[in-house]
Amino acid sequence: MQVVIVRTAAEVAQFAADRVAAQLQRKPDSVLGLATGATPVATYELLIEQYRQGRLSFARCHTCNLDEYLGLGPEHPQSYRRFMQDKLFNHIDVLPEQTHLPDGLAADPEAECQHYENLIRQLGGVDLQLLGIGRNGHIGFNEPMSSLGSRTRIKTLTPDTVEANARYFRPDEFQPQLALTMGIGTIMEARQVLLLATGEAKAEAVATMVEGPVAARCPASALQFHPTVCVVLDEAAAADL
Ligand code: GLP
Numbered sequence: 330m331q332v333v334i335v336r337t338a339a340e341v342a343q344f345a346a347d348r349v350a351a352q353l354q355r356k357p358d359s360v361l362g363l364a365t366g367a368t369p370v371a372t373y374e375l376l377i378e379q380y381r382q383g384r385l386s387f388a389r390c391h392t393c394n395l396d397e398y399l400g401l402g403p404e405h406p407q408s409y410r411r412f413m414q415d416k417l418f419n420h421i422d423v424l425p426e427q428t429h430l431p432d433g434l435a436a437d438p439e440a441e442c443q444h445y446e447n448l449i450r451q452l453g454g455v456d457l458q459l460l461g462i463g464r465n466g467h468i469g470f471n472e473p474m475s476s477l478g479s480r481t482r483i484k485t486l487t488p489d490t491v492e493a494n495a496r497y498f499r500p501d502e503f504q505p506q507l508a509l510t511m512g513i514g515t516i517m518e519a520r521q522v523l524l525l526a527t528g529e530a531k532a533e534a535v536a537t538m539v540e541g542p543v544a545a546r547c548p549a550s551a552l553q554f555h556p557t558v559c560v561v562l563d564e565a566a567a568a569d570l
Contacts, residue, residue, distance in 0.1 A: 338527035342371035362458030395469035396510035431509035458519035466547035470510035479512030536569035
């Protein structure tokens with residue numbers, strides 16, 4: 330595991346944006362694995378800026394997001410499809426048919442998970458996977474006790490994750506407790522992984538991921554076995570290392 334510690338969250342975003350840009354410059358038709366959550370937003374803003382300055386094009390790449398809430402459609406304000414449209418896709422030159430997320434409204438969610446696995450395979454696999462980390466060590470929506478070899482499937486969210494993500498939902502709004510997520514085995518097949526963590530709330534999960542035993546209770550710890558993972562932290566997230 331390569332662990333890079335920089336001072337601020339802004340520097341984490343700069344590092345990540347530079348890595349994504351370098352990947353696209355080296356291989357314009359890359360498959361980028363993308364993540365939602367607050368952490369990668371600043372990275373997406375920097376990528377949009379580079380695109381606007383004419384320094385970067387997404388026209389030939391494909392994107393595959395980690396996960397989607399089961400039951401939320403693309404227009405729902407809290408769906409991850411909508412998040413990606415708002416935070417990145419609407420502002421760059423990626424073609425809509427080249428952006429992929431599991432379909433939260435699929436009539437047969439299990440078949441949708443299989444379809445998503447096949448899609449990633451057909452695209453040739455993920456070249457660079459961007460990840461955040463949950464306070465409980467989850468990656469994607471692979472909650473603690475997920476099988477370390479798991480594939481894309483339906484997961485029940487833990488109360489801790491539901492609570493952590495409740496800030497995005499209005500009190501009277503339906504908040505799904507199920508999601509479709511790439512599995513840990515799926516994520517481990519990405520050629521490169523770039524995990525970002527910022528802020529003190531992530532310090533414990535980061536320390537367990539990097540220094541703890543590889544164990545299902547901290548799904549991110551599986552990344553210790555990934556040959557080319559880079560963990561980028563600000564000082565607060567690195568505090569317990
Ligand atoms: C969600 C997402 C994860 C993300 C995590 C942390 O549960 N499914 O992919 O890494 O939240 O989010 P944040 O970056 O907002 O702390």
